[in-house]
Amino acid sequence: MASKKIKVGIVGGTGYTGVELLRLLALHPQVELTAITSRGDAGLPVADMFPSLRGYIDLAFSDPATANLSACDVVFFATPHGVAMSQAQALLAANVKVIDLAADFRLQDTAVFEQWYKMPHSCPDVLSEAVYGIPELNRENIKSAKVIGNPGCYPTTVLLGLAPLLEKGYIDFSAPIVADAKSGVSGAGRKAEVATLFAESSDSMKAYGVAGHRHHPEIHAQLTQLANADIQFIFVPHLIPMIRGMLSTIYVKLTDAAKAVDLHALYEQRYQHERFVDVMPAGALPETRSVRGSNQLRIALHRQGSDYLTLIVVQDNLVKGAAGQAVQNMNIMFGFDERSGLEVLPLLP
Ligand SMILES: NC(=O)C1=CN([C@@H]2O[C@H](COP(=O)(O)OP(=O)(O)OC[C@H]3O[C@@H](n4cnc5c(N)ncnc54)[C@H](OP(=O)(O)O)[C@@H]3O)[C@@H](O)[C@H]2O)C=CC1
Ligand SMILES: CC(=O)N[C@@H](CCC(=O)OP(=O)(O)O)C(=O)O
Secondary structure (H helix, E strand, C coil), X not given: CCCCCEEEEEECCCCHHHHHHHHHHCCCCCEEEEEXXXXXXXXXXXXXXXXXXXXXXXXXXXXXXXXXXXXXXXXXXXXXXXXXHHHXXXXXXXXXXXXXXXXXXXXXXXXXXXXXXXXXXXXXXXXXXXXXXXHHHHHHHHHCCCEEECXXXXXXXXXXXXXXXXHHCCECCCCCXXXXXXXXXXXXXXXXXXXXXXXXXXXXXXXXXXXXXXXXXXXXXXXXXXXXXXXXXXXXXXXXXXXXXXXXEEEEEECHHHHCCCHHHXXXXXXXXXXXXXXXXXXCCCCHHXXXXXXXXEEEEEEECCCEEEEEEEECCCXXXXXXXXXXXXXXXXXXXXXXXXXXXXXXX
């Protein structure tokens, strides 16, 4: 394990995933935070905006146009889609690693990226060397990566939920895989929007993106790779009246071979060495509050009749679904203990 401190920059320090990175990295033993950007609040001490960080972070926000990001060892982009790809090439040329929490480096097919994100991809060369950042599925490639496309929040639940079955060929693709997913409102970010006003989003619940959500192609591409087969996948996200947390319920049809297998034991074995994936006891019904504020993802399996399996997966969308997973990726890239900065217990109540 390396002991030297690395210099870390965060572009987009005023957003929800940005401040979550600050919360986790402030106590990371191998990290020295050196630049935290904001366009509108440059010059403001970070702790003035986020008093919870008083005494832990002494820096002020700096303007992303002038911040000395090339002096960092790694830069996190906790920004809207399109920002990281405009700066990645220059940072890589300065030997700085890049971890993007947005979608710039998640989809290898630039035509699909352009279709869903309505912008051309400005650096396909960088994209081609980017690694999709789910450590439990892709750890070896992450070790040597210079650019990480940190996954979307919904994809992390679906992919970790399904991976053990797909790796064994236990899903019968004659029926579609269905994922019915629910997110807390922080998933939409901190920017002001009518849909996330208290009076609009509390005491109510709604589906959205039913005709198509940009995480569908992201999940589909990864499922296809894991299954080595084309698959039908139905995905419906929902907005629910809580601040943080995500629960995905996933329905699959099992192959005949899978029906003879102890699937709970298969999951326990697949994730036995994974600190951040917890396979719950038989019959468990995981709740989002059991992972709140932590990098933990919990999975429960429920057989339904002889042919179907229902998976229930929970995570904190801002931690394992975003900033925590990004820190986990950083730890792997720099040879640190994967748990550094991430041994945070869930908050209760
Ligand atoms: N929220 C979630 O649960 C998840 C979010 N993500 C992704 O992570 C990224 C960040 O999300 P989130 O933190 O929720 O978003 P927010 O809207 O809360 O924050 C966005 C941040 O980006 C900064 N910013 C905006 N435009 C630019 C720009 N052109 N150049 C530099 N900085 C800019 C803003 O700061 P300022 O205006 O002060 O410069 C702000 O700090 C998004 O791509 C999102 O899709 C991924 C997984 C989960
Ligand atoms: C509740 C809510 O609005 N969630 C966001 C997903 C956040 C996320 O992970 O999305 P990115 O792919 O943009 O990084 C959404 O559905 O747009």
